[in-house]
Amino acid sequence: MFLEKRAGSDHGLMLTAAVLLAINKYPYLLDEPGRVKGVYGTEWCGGISELRELWGLPVGCSTLEAQLMDLCDDIAYSTHDIEDGIRAGKIQMNAGFLSDERLLRNLVHEIVKDEALTGLGWETVNVPAAVKRVLMQYLEQWQQVFAESGLEESRTRREMKARWVSLFAGRVGIVDDTAKSWKKVTFVKDGAEDLELKRTMEILKKLAWVTLVKDFRVQRLQKRSEIILERLWSSFIDPEKGQWILPPDWLDSYERHRDNWPWPRFIADYLSGMTDQYAEKVYAELFASASSTKWLSIYDLD
Numbered sequence: 001m002f003l004e005k006r007a008g009s010d011h012g013l014m015l016t017a018a019v020l021l022a023i024n025k026y027p028y029l030l031d032e033p034g035r036v037k038g039v040y041g042t043e044w045c046g047g048i049s050e051l052r053e054l055w056g057l058p059v060g061c062s063t064l065e066a067q068l069m070d071l072c073d074d075i076a077y078s079t080h081d082i083e084d085g086i087r088a089g090k091i092q093m094n095a096g097f098l099s100d101e102r103l104l105r106n107l108v109h110e111i112v113k114d115e116a117l118t119g120l121g122w123e124t125v126n127v128p129a130a131v132k133r134v135l136m137q138y139l140e141q142w143q144q145v146f147a148e149s150g151l152e153e154s155r156t157r158r159e160m161k162a163r164w165v166s167l168f169a170g171r172v173g174i175v176d177d178t179a180k181s182w183k184k185v186t187f188v189k190d191g192a193e194d195l196e197l198k199r200t201m202e203i204l205k206k207l208a209w210v211t212l213v214k215d216f217r218v219q220r221l222q223k224r225s226e227i228i229l230e231r232l233w234s235s236f237i238d239p240e241k242g243q244w245i246l247p248p249d250w251l252d253s254y255e256r257h258r259d260n261w262p263w264p265r266f267i268a269d270y271l272s273g274m275t276d277q278y279a280e281k282v283y284a285e286l287f288a289s290a291s292s293t294k295w296l297s298i299y300d301l302d
Helices: 017-022 041-055 064-087 101-113 127-148 153-170 195-213 216-236 239-245 248-257 263-272 276-287
Strands: 172-177 182-189
Touching: 017 041, 017 064, 064 153, 064 172, 064 182, 064 195, 101 127, 101 195, 127 153, 127 195, 153 172, 153 195, 182 195, 216 239, 216 263, 216 276, 239 263, 248 263
Parallel strands: none
Antiparallel strands: 172 182
């Protein structure tokens, strides 16, 4: 139910420079105006920033390892999550569902509004037509594999996933990123970036996003999580009051590192390290009625 206690150096995992740079997907200082993704100042200044300079990384560019991690995540999203959606019945493999006007409209909207998709050449294609074409081609392939699999849906799902993973993974390569004077890990065909395959992957990714993440039940759970986090944050953010409801070992850790950890950063670290079950337990202790928490014990270990 709970996370392991910090031990040893009390400074986390003590990752090597190579690993730190490889997992740094957003190589920016979060404190910069307008930044919503990046690295906290306590980790950036004298840490990630210094490592990037020592390694000669261009400003705003991720390592090849970080780019590969990001691309693999997208591949998983557009293959494994599609399989999950089909198995859950959220994605129906028939022409009526995949040509539904609301679905197509939502997919186009998600693609057009996503600023992260710039540079994929969407301005050169008819986006609604491209979306419909990819979905219909996916359906045709599904029907073919379904017949080859003896009309077994489970086998068809696995085979479709395997074929798309193989297609995507087989095209992964490195090209020159002339705009940034760096290298880019991407899909490659005939020595150049395969933008068509990248757009296809993004369409499948958005299909999983629209049908799974944007499902109203999932959105309700997300809203519930937001409420829990917001109320926990408001409970702990005042140091004078928050210190009395923190686990003693966390408070001891803060006292040892308070010169480097401002209180809000410390609370953010505490909340982000919670498992879902632990967050709900703390929330219930603070806000639930006595009758609904009778199964809880104040002596449960944190």
